[in-house]
Amino acid sequence: MSSTRDIDALIDLMARLPGLGPRSARRAVLHLIRKRGLLLAPLARQMQLVADTARECLNCGNVGTADICDICSSEKRATGELCVVEDVADLWAMERSGVFRGRYHVLGGTLSALDAVGPEELRIPKLLDRVHAEGITEVILALNATVDGQTTTHYIADQLEGRVRITSLAQGVPIGGELDYLDDGTISAALRARKEL
Template sequence: MDDRPGAPRQNASEEIEALITLMAKLPGLGPRSARRAVLHLVKKRALLMTPLADAMHNVAASARECLVCGNISGAEVCHICRNEKRATGEICVVEDVADLWAMERAQVFGGRYHVLGGTLSALDSIGPEDLRIPKLVQRVADEGVSEVILALGATVDGQTTAHYIADALEGTGARLTSLAQGVPIGGELDYLDDGTITAALRARRSF
């Protein structure tokens, strides 16, 4: 009942309806929460809506993909790839920029990244040429990389991609590792799936 096309009565002005339609396209926002967000914006026009619109214009004008690693950045080469301190010879391979951000939030990795831009997927017909895998092979050869850390999702597609990359990097001399699988911090066994418990038991360590 929410979004009948061509409903005869308009709730608000055309400008507001247009804004709601656009906001509803954001991930995590449906028509209902988009309306709520727009009402909030209208109430805070000067304090929030105008700065937000300006910030979007700024990002739309400046954001681009790093030519080296695929990270989103304001420059042709991102600040991680420009930072000489991070030339540790380690490359962490992630699926998406969101995963790169998650790794950076953990503040535990000091090397550089390589963003694939997705995973291999037969169902969605995403092949190696659609991802940044050739570029990764080239970087491993050019940058004298000693270790490639595969930080891909523990999904079928993620693991398929990991195996494909392992094949592609064979013979380059770089050590290939992947994130450990096991019980997440704060996780209770009762709520864990069988697969995780199996993986954690198989990879058990002396205490």
């Protein structure tokens, strides 16, 4: 491909990132080489730093640079509300919205009979422990609105029934959404959950 082995090796590694193929990896590497002082060297250093320090929070499963993540260790977030999400990307999405002030619990996936994922493969036992240990008053199940996500929601709700308030995210028309572009399932969910004005 290019004229040197080291650059080819970098292209091969970059092509393993999600969303990049061989062609876009080549383009990215050429861009990095052109900006090797301003971008490539800082990126290499930052990657090494994160590779050395990143770990999963022992409590909630979020990624961070300490054994207990910033959210779990912040006293301000001990509101008694616990938001359960499938993975860290979902946690980050919730944090970007800036609305939730409690703590999180990252399951690391969903129950799936097909892929032989049971409660022990996820962080469900740890979730049940936390509800007791942290004095949780409300568990917000914010799993994806997929079949596996909803199965997992129901399983967890069963496990926690009677011990704590259990809620899930509202379903309906997204803000800015146009009816014409929404699927039938969303429209019927929004209609069933209609509200008085």
